[in-house]
Amino acid sequence: MGKLDGKVAIVTGAARGHSEAVALRFAQEGATVAICDVVPVEVLEKQVGSKIRQAGGKVICFQTDVANEDQVNAMVAETLAQFGTIDILANVVGIAGPTKDVWDMTLDEWKLTLDVNLDSLFLCCKAVLPTMVEKRYGKIINFSSATGKQPLTHRTPYATSKMGVIGFTRTLAADVGQHNINVNAICPGEHVDRSLELARGRAEYLGNPFDEEEFRQRYAERRANDKAILAGRWRAEEGFIDQSSGSEHAAALALFLASDESASMTGQDINTSGGIMW
Numbered sequence: 001m002g003k004l005d006g007k008v009a010i011v012t013g014a015a016r017g018h019s020e021a022v023a024l025r026f027a028q029e030g031a032t033v034a035i036c037d038v039v040p041v042e043v044l045e046k047q048v049g050s051k052i053r054q055a056g057g058k059v060i061c062f063q064t065d066v067a068n069e070d071q072v073n074a075m076v077a078e079t080l081a082q083f084g085t086i087d088i089l090a091n092v093v094g095i096a097g098p099t100k101d102v103w104d105m106t107l108d109e110w111k112l113t114l115d116v117n118l119d120s121l122f123l124c125c126k127a128v129l130p131t132m133v134e135k136r137y138g139k140i141i142n143f144s145s146a147t148g149k150q151p152l153t154h155r156t157p158y159a160t161s162k163m164g165v166i167g168f169t170r171t172l173a174a175d176v177g178q179h180n181i182n183v184n185a186i187c188p189g190e191h192v193d194r195s196l197e198l199a200r201g202r203a204e205y206l207g208n209p210f211d212e213e214e215f216r217q218r219y220a221e222r223r224a225n226d227k228a229i230l231a232g233r234w235r236a237e238e239g240f241i242d243q244s245s246g247s248e249h250a251a252a253l254a255l256f257l258a259s260d261e262s263a264s265m266t267g268q269d270i271n272t273s274g275g276i277m278w
């Protein structure tokens with residue numbers, strides 16, 4: 001018996017990364033999943049939908065821009081039409097946005113990051129909440145970040161949006177607790193591919209040279225040797241788990257938050273950081 005048997009879940013930004021892992025995990029545990037991404041639906045179908053079906057799961061794929069209200073509403077309406085209800089919403093989607101100082105950034109760059117990372121939460125929650133309120137049941141899981149709790153240089157819109165995800169989560173949780181709806185946030189730690197993108201973006205912006213091989217080597221060495229407490233970062237020597245934060249770890253927490261076992265948890269922002277404290 002799966003932990004999400006009989007449940008219907010929407011998972012956003014599911015063509016890759018954390019969201020793909022969440023969608024696969026939910027489906028493995030018996031949920032029917034509606035997954036969406038901006039990529040063409042055939043791509044989503046091929047990359048993720050087919051994996052879920054091959055494993056015996058039930059899935060519907062959408063090409064949806066989660067910052068577009070009409071597209072979000074159409075996805076939610078079609079999910080309701082096909083599956084009759086929505087129990088779980090995992091707002092995983094997130095973009096890094098520009099790697100620049102504020103004075104070099106355009107208003108459009110700022111807005112795009114906030115649209116995708118924050119408006120999407122508002123739009124998806126607004127669309128599913130009437131169903132959840134009516135049935136007095138719902139689990140909403142929002143993806144923030146380590147950057148939801150600390151600055152990330154040259155990425156003001158990303159950091160602002162991820163801090164906003166925590167504010168949105170806490171406030172919505174307070175509003176909908178009376179309807180038996182849980183709202184929580186997950187804060188994944190760093191991931192080598194995203195750290196690589198950030199380092200490359202910073203180097204390009206600052207006009208510094210960048211060598212991917214050297215970066216990967218130094219990243220691996222740092223992980224192996226970084227055993228001190230550095231600015232609040234507790235590492236393996238002190239007895240904490242020294243493990244990279246993978247999408248599977250965030251997906252495992254998402255599963256717990258989506259299940260009935262998380263009944264008393266709401267308004268929380270939980271790190272999957274391998275022992276790093278924020």
Ligand SMILES: NC(=O)c1ccc[n+]([C@@H]2O[C@H](COP(=O)([O-])OP(=O)(O)OC[C@H]3O[C@@H](n4cnc5c(N)ncnc54)[C@H](O)[C@@H]3O)[C@@H](O)[C@H]2O)c1
Pocket residue numbers: 012013014015016017018019036037038039064065066067092093094095116143144145146187188189190191192194195247
């Ligand atoms: N990977 C990390 O290191 C890390 C660390 C901390 C937090 N996070 C957070 O976890 C979440 C997932 O991160 P990831 O690195 O797995 O993401 P990713 O970049 O691997 O995937 C994001 C997906 O979202 C899709 N997408 C982009 N814009 C969209 C839109 N407007 N509508 C619909 N889909 C859209 C992309 O096509 C892509 O498939 C994000 O919210 C991110 O901020 C990630």
